[in-house]
Amino acid sequence: MSNKLDIVYLIPLLPLIGFLINGLGRNYLSKTLSGIIGSGVILGSFVLSIWAFMQVREGNAADVHYFDFIRVAGVHIPFDFKIDQLSSLFLLIITGVGFLIHVYSTAYMHEERKDHFARYFAYLNLFVFSMLLLVMGGNYVIMFIGWEGVGLCSYLLIGYWFKNQEYNKAANKAFVMNRIGDLAFLVAIFWIISKVGNANYNDVFAYAKEFSATDITVITLLLFVGATGKSAQIPLYTWLPDAMAGPTPVSALIHAATMVTAGIYMIARSNILYSLSHLTMDVVAYTGLATALLAATIALKQNDIKKVLAYSTVSQLGFMFLALGTGAYVAAVFHVMTHAFFKALLFLGSGSVIHAMSGEQDIRNMGGLSKKLKWTFITFLIGCIAIAGIPPFSGFFSKDAILLAAFEKSPVLYGIALFTALLTAFYMFRLLFITFSGKFRGTHEQEHHLHESPPSMLLPLIILAVLSIAGGLVGIPEAISHGGDKLAAFLSPVVQSVKHDAPVSHSTEYMLMGLSTVLVLIMIIYAWFRFRNYQRKEETGFGKVLENKWYVDELYESIIVKPLHRLGGFAKDVFEKTVVDGLVNGVSKMVNYGGRQLRLLQSGQVGAYVLLMVISMILIFVIQLFVRKQ
Template identity: 45%
Template structure:
C-alpha cells in the first residue's frame, strides 16, 4: 500500500526538496521554466508522501503514545551517541501535511509573481531549501537533529528576506532577523546541552520515558531552568515579545516568502518545538504560566500595533505575531490540541492573506500603503473574494476555520484563568477590527492610486482559491472529525463549542466589523479625529512603542560601549603586557647581539682567552688547596 510505503520512506519528504535545491541551485537556475518545474515537481511528490503518512497514521493506529520511529546511528563516541531518524505520530503527520501543501501552493504562486525576475531560479532554489529544512525539523527524532534543521531554517530566512540584496533595507532586515533569532537559539542550545548532561540522551521518546523517574527523585527545580532556556528559542523563532522585532521587517523579501515564513515554516517552528517537547513543559507549572502569560501579552501587544499600521504586509505581519501569541497561550494553559488546531487553520488563512496582499501589490506595481489603494473590489474580484474569506476566518466568524480553532483557545484559557481569557477576548476584538480595516480601506471606496489594476494570472489565482477553500472548511472538518482525538497530549480531547464563549466572540467580531465599516467606508466617524483623540497612545502604537528605537539606543550605548571598553582593555592592558614583554626581550637580545660579530678570528681569540682564563683559575684553585693542606699539617 502507498501509505505503508510513505511511512517507511518518510525521510524522502525533506530529501526531495533538498535535491531540488541542489539541482536548481547548481545546475539549471538560469532556465526559469525548468527551475520552477523541478521545484514544484519535488514539492508535489513530498505532498503526496505526506498524504500517505496521514493515511498510515489513521489506518495503522499510530498515536502519540505509540509513534513510528526509525533511527540510524549518526555519531558514536565514548560518552555520546546521537542518532538521526524519523518520528511519525499524529502531530508530525499534521505538520507534514500543512508544510508541504503551503510550500507547494507558494511555489505555484511564485511562478506568476516572480515572472521576469533576474534571480528566478535562485529564488526557487531557496524556497526548496526552506521547505526541506522545515520538513527535516518536523520529522526529527531528537533535539540534535531538530536543532540542525532549526538553524537551517534560520539560514533560509536570511537568504530569502535578503533576496533583494541590492537594497539596503533588505540586507538590514535579513541581518536583523538572523541576529535576533540567534539570541533565542543560544538559550535553546544551552537547554539542549543541559538535557544531554542530565539524561545522557536527547531522544524524544527516551526523554519522555525517563522524565517521570527523574522528577520523582530530584523534583522540578533544575528542569524549570532547562525548560525556560529551551523556551528562549521559540521566543526568537516564533516572534514572541521582546524578540518579535525581526518579524515585521521580514516583509523586505518577496511576498511569497512572507507567506511561507508566516504560515508554514519559520515562525511555527517554535510552537512546534514546545508541542514536541510537551512531555517536559507540561510537568513544570511555572514554565507553563510563563508561556501562557507571555503568549497572551504578545497577542495583545502585537494587535495594538497592527491597529495603526498603514502597509498591508506589515499589518499582516503583526497579525502573525498576535496569532502566534494565541498558540503559545493555548500551550501554556495546557491545550496542545487547541494550539495545533489553530496552527493548522492559521497556516491556511494567513498564507491566503499574504498571497492576496501580494496579488494586490502586483496589480498596483508594488504599492504597499493601504491608504493609497481603494476601489479594488470590482477590479480584482477573485482577490477580493478570497481575501474576504481570509479576513472572516482570522476574525473568528462562523463557519470559517478561525472560528473553531480560536474559540477552542478561548475556552481553554477561560477554564484556567479569567484574566487570560479576558485578554485573549479583547485581542480577538482588536484582530477583527484591524483586519476589516485592511479589507475595507483596500477594496472599498474610491481608487486612490494612479495605476490601472489588473487581476493576477492563473498561477497566482489558483493557490488563492485552494487556500480560500481550506480557510472555509478546515476548521469545521477538524471539529467534526475529531482533530483532538489524534493531535493531543494525554487523553483524547473532544472539543465542543462553548456557546457563551463563542457567542461573545462572534458579537465582538461583528461589532468590530461594524465600527470599521462606519469609520472607513460609511465615514460616519472620522478616523483622523479618532486618532487625534487618542493622542500619544496612537503615536506609540504607530511607532511600535519605540521598541526598535530602544534596541538601537541599547546597541549604540550599551553594546557598542562595552565593545569600546573591551577594545581599550585589549589595546592598553592585554596588548600592553604582551608588547612590554616583547620590548624587554628585544632589548636583552640586542645587548647580547653586540658580542656577536661573525668573524672566526675574533671567536678563536675569545675562545683562546677563555681557555687561558680557565687554566689560570684552575691553577689558582689548586695552589690554594695545597696551601690549606700544608697549614693543616697534611704533609
C-alpha cells in the same frame, strides 16, 4: 527492521533534490522548467505526505532509523525520523500549503531574471527540506538541524533582493535573533543529554518523571526561549515584521504558515515535559498573551499592508502560546493549522494586491480595489472573516478553543484574550476597508496598471479560501457536536491536553461563543463606519507611539546593540592596543631599555675592560672562599 514507512526519507529528499537541481542549474534552466521542478518536487512530497498520513491514521505510526549521525560515549544522536500523528499533520500543512505557494510564486516572481528565479526556487525548496527535517526528526538534535536550517533559508529569502542593504539588514536581524533563541535551545539539549544520555523523544519522555523539579523547569524554560526566537514572541519578536522585506510568497510560507509555528510544534511535541512544570506553563501563557496584545495594538496603526499582516501573525502566534500555556496543546495545533490556511491566504492576497499595484505596499495609497480585483477581494474577505473568528469559518473554532482554555485557567486571561481578539477583528477589517473600499488614492499610472492576477496566482487563493472556510470543521467543540473534535481524537496518542478539575459547563461555553461572536461583529461594523471612506491623516499622541511600534526597536538599539558595539570598539581600539599588546610591547621595551643601560658598560676604553676583568676575578675568588663545600 523493514517498515512501510521507511521510504518517508523521500519526503524531505525530494525538495533537497529540487534545491540541488535549481541551485546548480540556475544558469541553464529556463524559468518554466525551474518553476516546474521547484513545485513538482513539493507536490511529490505532498502526495507522499498524504500517504504517510493515511498510514498513521491506520495506526502505523513508526520511528524510522537511518544511520548514526553522532555516536560517542555519552552522546548518541541517531538520524531518525518519527512519523506519528503530530508530525504527519504538520507534514500535510507544510507540503500542502508549501505547494500552493510554490505555484503562486511561479507567477509572482516571473519578472525576475532567469538565474535569480531559479535561485528563489532553490531557496524555497531548501526551506521546505529543512522544515520537513524539523518536524520529522526523531530527536531534538535533528529538530535543531531543521530549526537552524529554516533560519538560514529565512535569512536567504529575506535578503533575496540582495542589492538593497535595508533588506539585508533585516535578514541579518532575523538570523541573529533566531540564533539567540537557538542558543537556549542548544543548552536545553545539552541539559537533556546530560541527564538522559541522548535526545530521542521516546527516551526523554519515558524519563520525564525522573527529572528533578529544577531540571524540568530549566529545560522547558530554555526550550521556550528557543521557541520565542523562532516563533517571534516577546522579547525576540521584532525580526518578524522586518522580515517582510522578502518576497511576499516567502512571507506567506515562512513567516506566517510554517516556520514561525516551529516553536508551537516544539512545545506541543514536548507536551509531556511541559505539563510537569507549572511555572513554565504560566510563563508561556503570559508571554503569549502579552505578545498577542502588544502586536495587536501595533497592528492597529500600521500602514504597510504586509506589516499589518506581520503583526497580526505575531499576535496570532501569541494566541497559540497562550493555548500551550493553558495546557490546551490540541487547540494550539489546531490554530496552527487554521492560521496556516487563512494567513497564507491573506499574505498571498496581499501579494496579489502588491502585484497589481506594481510593488506599492502602503495602504494609504490604495483604496477601492474591490472593483478591479474581484477574486482577490473575495478571498481576502474570506481570510479576514476567518481570522476575526466568525462561525462557521475555521478561525472561529480554533480561536474559540483557545479562549475557552484561557477561561478555564482564569477569567482575567479570558478577558484580555477576548479584547485582543476584538482588536484583531478591528485591524483586519481596517486593512480590508482601507485597501478595497472607498476611492483610489494612488497615482494615475498605478490606477491605469491595475489588473487581476493570473490564474496560477488565483488558484492557490481560491483553494486556501475554501480551506479557510472549511478547515475548522475537524475541530468542532464537544458542546456543539458530540465527537466533532476529530483533531483531538486523532492527536490523542501523542498530545494530551491538561485536564482541568472543573470543566466549563456547556451552557457557559455557549454564552462565551455568543459573546465573542457578537462583539466581533460589532467591531467589524465599527471598522466599516470608520474606514470605508478613509482619508489620509497624520497620527498624533498615542497613535504615534503605536505607529512606531512602541519604540521597541529603538529601545533594543540603545540598550543592547549600541553598548555591544561600543564594547567591541573599546576592546579593539583601547583594550587590545594598550593592555594586551601593551603588556607584550612592555616586555620588549624593558628588554630594549635594559640593553641600552648595559651598553654603557661597553665604554670602548681598553683599560676599563681590563679593570672590570680584574675586579670580576677578584670577586670570583672571594665568592669561592665563602661557598666552599663543607
